[in-house]
Amino acid sequence: xxxxxxxxxxxxxxxxxxxxxxxxxxxxxxxxxxxxxxxxxxxxxxxxxxxxxxxxxxxxxxxxxxxxxxxxxxxxxxxxxxxxxxxxxxxxxxxxxxxxxxxxxxxxxxxxxxxxxxxxxxxxxxxxxxxxxxxxxxxxxxxxxxxxxxxxxxxxxxxxxxxxxxxxxxxxxxxxxxxxxxxxxxxxxxxxxxxxx
Numbered sequence: 241x242x243x244x245x246x247x248x249x250x251x252x253x254x255x256x257x258x259x260x261x262x263x264x265x266x267x268x269x270x271x272x273x274x275x276x277x278x279x280x281x282x283x284x285x286x287x288x289x290x291x292x293x294x295x296x297x298x299x300x301x302x303x304x305x306x307x308x309x310x311x312x313x314x315x316x317x318x319x320x321x322x323x324x325x326x327x328x329x330x331x332x333x334x335x336x337x338x339x340x341x342x343x344x345x346x347x348x349x350x351x352x353x354x355x356x357x358x359x360x361x362x363x364x365x366x367x368x369x370x371x372x373x374x375x376x377x378x379x380x381x382x383x384x385x386x387x388x389x390x391x392x393x394x395x396x397x398x399x400x401x402x403x404x405x406x407x408x409x410x411x412x413x414x415x416x417x418x419x420x421x422x423x424x425x426x427x428x429x430x431x432x433x434x435x436x437x
Contacts, residue, residue, distance in 0.1 A: 300345030300362050302327045310342060317341045319376040325349050325383060349387035350394055363395060370402050377405040384411045
């Protein structure tokens with residue numbers, strides 16, 4: 241038996257990405273078994289993060305400071321900008337610990353079907369960064385889906401007049417992958433992006 245409070249908690253949890261109704265119910269019931277101290281800690285962490293974290297005015301990444309740690313780091317190569325869809329993509333790329341440039345977070349991708357156009361994401365801000373003349377390369381690292389490809393293509397056309405080197409991350413078969421299980425589009429991209437060895 242559930243109550244209105246449990247139903248409300250479940251519904252709130254179900255709104256989170258990747259949380260289906262069954263997972264939301266499990267989480268709701270688990271939260272109810274926690275001590276008041278643990279629930280208050282969770283609640284406090286949620287409110288504190290929401291109040292103190294904001295977008296970096298330079299790149300659009302999440303930060304609690306005036307600008308994010310990456311933009312503030314003098315050792316980062318400011319002449320290379322990697323363009324990503326979301327702030328979480330920055331953390332994914334940072335895990336490889338090889339990229340030493342900066343980022344630009346779009347905050348979405350172009351999607352005319354959903355009413356998302358160039359003015360709804362941070363494309364203008366990217367163009368302004370490139371216009372300053374200190375950028376040598378822009379790496380387009382949006383997802384290899386329809387929206388990500390359309391966004392990358394649109395940005396590449398916008399940046400062409402500036403003469404800045406514009407590259408796209410490679411797509412293809414993952415390491416350890418098996419051709420038998422790879423879809424046709426991925427195979428096509430793998431063949432298209434092949435390189436000499």
